[in-house]
Amino acid sequence: MLIKKPNDIKWYEITDKATYLNRRAFLRSAAMTGAALVTGSASAATLPIERGAKLAGVVPSAFSTDETPNSYEDITTYNNFYEFGTGKNDPAKNATGFQARPWTITISGNAEKTGAINLDDFLAPHTLEDRIYRLRCVEAWSMVIPWVGIPLADVIKRCQPLSSAKYVVFETLNDRQRMPGQRYSVLDWPYIEGLTIAEAMNPLSILAVGVYGEILPNQNGAPIRLVVPWKYGFKSIKSIVKIHFSETRPKTSWEKAAPNEYGFYANVNPQVDHPRWSQARERRIGSADANDDSWRSIFGTSKQDTKMFNGYGEQVAHLYEGLNLRRNF
Numbered sequence: 001m002l003i004k005k006p007n008d009i010k011w012y013e014i015t016d017k018a019t020y021l022n023r024r025a026f027l028r029s030a031a032m033t034g035a036a037l038v039t040g041s042a043s044a045a046t047l048p049i050e051r052g053a054k055l056a057g058v059v060p061s062a063f064s065t066d067e068t069p070n071s072y073e074d075i076t077t078y079n080n081f082y083e084f085g086t087g088k089n090d091p092a093k094n095a096t097g098f099q100a101r102p103w104t105i106t107i108s109g110n111a112e113k114t115g116a117i118n119l120d121d122f123l124a125p126h127t128l129e130d131r132i133y134r135l136r137c138v139e140a141w142s143m144v145i146p147w148v149g150i151p152l153a154d155v156i157k158r159c160q161p162l163s164s165a166k167y168v169v170f171e172t173l174n175d176r177q178r179m180p181g182q183r184y185s186v187l188d189w190p191y192i193e194g195l196t197i198a199e200a201m202n203p204l205s206i207l208a209v210g211v212y213g214e215i216l217p218n219q220n221g222a223p224i225r226l227v228v229p230w231k232y233g234f235k236s237i238k239s240i241v242k243i244h245f246s247e248t249r250p251k252t253s254w255e256k257a258a259p260n261e262y263g264f265y266a267n268v269n270p271q272v273d274h275p276r277w278s279q280a281r282e283r284r285i286g287s288a289d290a291n292d293d294s295w296r297s298i299f300g301t302s303k304q305d306t307k308m309f310n311g312y313g314e315q316v317a318h319l320y321e322g323l324n325l326r327r328n329f
């Protein structure tokens, strides 16, 4: 075959973003005209590349922090999204052509309302809120991100979980054509995460569909991702296609990969170190020492203290009363 389908393009064949986008645009227009060769340049500039469309009707939230948010640049170029590569800049480069619409979410398990629903219908009953949250990655860096999202509790209530539902399980899209990082067995795909029902119902838990008032960039988990700001970033699963109500606790992706390093709870806790590094401090991306990987910076005092529950203890500490947080890490 002369023309490869877009799906056949491997991300490791991509030399740079512009070439990739041009090729995608070209292939798409070729496909639309029945694979006839289209001359001229199908302009990459016509694609929504750098920034998304503005979201309408977004209201502020009292849960937002007044700390200065990171730049759009920081938030969209320093990412963890292994479905698009393991380097921090890989998702920004490799997710540009990802088509996040149309999108279907399937709700299953122990609930009254289950089934497949398209994203627009899923979101329709909800009011979008600005939620400026701290994000603390287990790798000891942090950011402040102005998300736009909906309270997860409202979604849960609409599903009417049965009393037998103890956990909510989330799954990322499983498609190695569209998510080329899934061709590498760095994790047991699809990416899976979970919360207890009480955690999911906490008012801080949101499903985010935007950043800085605009639709979620692909590298941040388009079109919809979880955000649980008191837990390490890996709990905040991206590009969700399944929400499942379960009686039993799921084995999450990072738990499966390294059970002694990444627990189910993954609450931010400066007193419980990762087996391979301290969690006492964090490096705020964009700050003076953020890109200083020197020994002095890593072990020195220039970094800021990490707070218990990432500073959200007032809202969430009660969820863990009586739980040994060292054992249930």
Ligand SMILES: Nc1nc2c(c(=O)[nH]1)N[C@H]1C(S)=C(S)[C@@H](COP(=O)(O)O)O[C@H]1N2
Pocket (backbone or CB within 6 Å): 075, 078, 079, 080, 081, 082, 083, 135, 136, 137, 138, 172, 191, 219, 220, 221, 232, 233, 234, 235, 236, 237, 238, 239
């Ligand atoms: N599906 C999926 N979700 C994911 C990840 C991933 O690799 N795949 N990485 C997690 C990690 S480790 C972090 S820190 C956050 C990063 O979110 P951000 O890139 O939007 O800042 O996404 C989380 N959600």
Ligand SMILES: [Mo]
Pocket (backbone or CB within 6 Å): 080, 136, 137, 138, 139, 232, 233, 234
């Ligand atoms: Mo992370």
